[in-house]
Amino acid sequence: MSDEKQNSGPILRLFQVKAKPGCAAELIRKFRVTSAEVVRGHPGNRGYFFGQGIETDKDYVVFTSVWRDLEAVKARFGDAWQEAFIPPGYEDLIDECSIRHIDVAQGWHVDGVVAKISPES
Secondary structure, three states: OOOOOOOOOOEEEEEEEEEOOOOHHHHHHHHHHHHHHHHOOOOOEEEEEEEEOOHHHOOEEEEEEEEOOHHHHHHHHHHHOOOOOOOOOOHHHEEEEEEEEEEOOOOOOOOOOOOOOOOOO
C-alpha cells in the first residue's frame, strides 16, 4: 500500500474482548445499546456490527465500527483513539481487551448484506 493510500479508509475499529466466564451474553446486550450509542450518528461513522465467538471461543466478543477514514476515528475518540473506550459498567465483565484499526481500502466486498434488527434494539 502506498503512503498516500494508507489510512484512506474505510477503517474498521475492532474492540476485542475476552469476557469473564459467563459474561459474554451481558456484553453483547451492552454492545446493542451502549456501544452502539458511542458510535451511532457521529460524523464519519458508517455503521457497526458485533458478535460472539463460537465453540471454544464463546468468551470472546467483538464490537466493530466502520469509519469513513482514520481522521473520522480520531475526531470521535481524540488523542485516545488507539485505546479501548470502555463505557461504565463494562469493566466488571471483561478479563482483557484490545483495540485494533484495520484499513480495508484495498479490499472491501460484501454480497447481499442483510441487517438483522434484534427485538432488543
